[in-house]
Amino acid sequence: MKKIFLLTLAILFLTSNLCFAFSFKKKEDKMQTLQDYSKTIMFPVGNTNDAYAKYFIGQSYIAPVSTEQVKIYNVTFEPKCRNNWHIHKAKSGGGQMLIAVGGRGYYQEWGKEPIEMKPGDVINIPANVKHWHGAAPDSWFSHLAVEVDGVEISNEWLEPVTDEEYSKLK
Numbered sequence: 001m002k003k004i005f006l007l008t009l010a011i012l013f014l015t016s017n018l019c020f021a022f023s024f025k026k027k028e029d030k031m032q033t034l035q036d037y038s039k040t041i042m043f044p045v046g047n048t049n050d051a052y053a054k055y056f057i058g059q060s061y062i063a064p065v066s067t068e069q070v071k072i073y074n075v076t077f078e079p080k081c082r083n084n085w086h087i088h089k090a091k092s093g094g095g096q097m098l099i100a101v102g103g104r105g106y107y108q109e110w111g112k113e114p115i116e117m118k119p120g121d122v123i124n125i126p127a128n129v130k131h132w133h134g135a136a137p138d139s140w141f142s143h144l145a146v147e148v149d150g151v152e153i154s155n156e157w158l159e160p161v162t163d164e165e166y167s168k169l170k
Contacts, residue, residue, distance in 0.1 A: 034078070037140040041102035043074035045142070055084045055157045057166075058135075071147040077105060081141075082134025082166060085110065085158040094127035094150025098143045105141030106169055107133040108161075114169060117143065127153070132161050137169060 038045045046063025049056065058081025065072040088096050098107060100117040107123045108114040110130035117123065117133075125131055127150055135141035147153075 034140070037076075037103065041074075041076075041142050043101055043142065043144070045076045046074060049075070052083075055086070056134075057082055057084075057160055065144060070149075073145045074101065074142055075145050076102075076140065076142040077135035079135050079139055080137050080166075082106075082161050083132055084160045085130055085132050087130050087156045087158070088125065088127055088148075089152075089154045089156055090127035090150035091152040092127075092150055093148060094153045095129070095148040096125045097146040097148060098123040098125065098133060099146065100141070100143045103141035104136040104139040105134055105143065106136060107131065117141070130158065134161070137166075 034045070043065060044063040045061045047061060049060040049062040052060070052062075056077075059078045060081050060083070061076040063074045063076075065074055088094055098117070100119050100121040102119055105117045106114045107117055107125075108131060109125075115123065116136075123133075127148070133143070
């Protein structure tokens with residue numbers, strides 16, 4: 001009876017250690033995936049996008065490319081990450097330009113079908129258009145976000161893109 005008890009304890013110990021190691025390996029793989037992905041794009045991934053995290057579902061990263069004359073940021077989304085619906089408001093001029101630089105993602109204007117984005121694709125977003133953008137469910141995605149200068153510009157962050165809306169993507 002004592003041998004069975006000790007054998008059971010040993011099996012439980014080994015099983016729990018294997019589960020812990022597997023769990024740790026999964027987290028390590030995700031970090032490695034980001035590292036591997038970052039080697040495929042020519043712009044830095046940057047830091048976690050903490051300042052705007054409340055407007056994103058999932059983790060995004062941001063790296064300034066230019067902060068003078070024309071503001072340009074490289075925004076990277078982990079798979080399934082997307083930002084909320086939002087509007088770049090302006091009295092005149094304004095808007096945003098997205099230039100896909102890595103992975104695969106989507107852009108969608110309110111009331112229209114989503115547009116798949118791959119490296120080299122450019123989306124011009126006029127001011128005052130409700131939209132969202134983010135990664136495909138199975139891919140990292142990076143785009144350069146170019147702020148178009150205008151008069152009385154501001155961003156209005158709106159509701160999240162629901163899982164139901166997002167699950168329709170391929």
